[in-house]
Amino acid sequence: MTDKQQDKQLVEDQAFIDSLYEELADETGKANEEPPSEQLDQRILAAAHKAVASKPTLQKNRNWFYPIATAASAILMITLVGHQIYSPVTENVEMPLALTDSVPSTDNDKHTFSTNEITAMDTSLFEPPLASEASFVSEEERATTGKHAVKMQASAEKQITRQASQQAKQSKAKRSSMKQEAEMTAKKSVQEKQKVYPATKPIPLTKQQYLALESESKEQSLDWILLLETETNYIIELQHFDNQKSYYLLQKQQFQLDNTSKSAPKSFSEIQLQ
């Protein structure tokens, strides 16, 4: 069938169907009238009215909500930017926290010497001048402390530099003065640290160390003074023949000593291994 024939057929078919629809319309006035129920009408109209009735309320809300939200955001932004630009840089340098690392650690300590315990000690015992304190510190510890100090200084510098870079508007002169200030603070805090804490911590006395010291005491004089007695430990100061001092932590379970007098030096041989 050609296109023309198809179109002709289509027109004829359509005319036939149209004639049927017209026939129905002539008879009833309206073709195939099947109205939806009134209930449906009411439901739909009610939904339509409700939908637009709720809209003005929303717009009302928006009227005050958006300006206030925008203003609040702007204020927040300005505050943050202002804080970033004008707040001092080095007030909260973290060096003092980091400096605690410079205190030599005793990883093999069974009993860690807490700050409270140290404070509880007779502070006069730990008050010799810095120079003599330094003599207690072994070469290795001294080197470690030095490294830490250098490290801390470097990290402080880094931090200052980082913060300073965020404040591009600040002058170079101000930045360098801040840096110097930070260095001074670092040094100061190191000094303070050394004052507060002893340069060395009591070392837990092991059996081997005890035996070694015992044999040393037979050859040279080796006296000790009881510094502190706790429930489980003694802390003693060991005075070597060359006037060097070292501190030891003795566990009561392992060692027995005369704890009656604290000030008088006693011979190392009086310390007994249990």
Add this chain to the structure above:
Amino acid sequence: MNNQDQQKQDQCLMLAYAKGDAGAFDQLYGKHKQAVFRFFIRQNLSNAIAEELCHDTWLKLINNRENYQVTALFSTFLFTIARRIAIDYSQNKSVTLERQQADNKSEGDISQLAKSEVAAQEHATDNQTLAEALKQQIASLPFEQREVFLLKQEAGFSLEDIAQITAQNKEKVKSSWRYALQKMRKGLRFYDR
């Protein structure tokens, strides 16, 4: 008022409703409720289901009122929604059930159609019988053809509009229209004089 004017009026009413004029919707609903309802009832659906789908269609229109653009005819916008609702409904119903219905229909329709043909032949002048026969013939059309037939014959859309509503090629729509007419004429041949 010609068709173009009516379409323009519908567009204005819809825009007014989108801006919050509930009265505009009342007018629109009054004008188009019948066509939408007929579109569903002719899909061989029960009255209750047709009403439910009608409700869904209008509700969707209400909720999407702000998305309406003047570029689209209101009736096209409305029937695009109605068609989607009809398709969703047919998809939600299980395919098996539809097949069963189709099988039953094909078997039952043959006998029913035969019966209706006989009845129609007996009472060819009876318009109620004609209306019933038309309804049955429409219901027996495949979905695509029925959809095009209803949109063209009952809702008065042009083939271009139907192509837009159904998102199909105009030639395909025309082809569906042709086949639908052929089947309708064949089924109602006893009215052919």
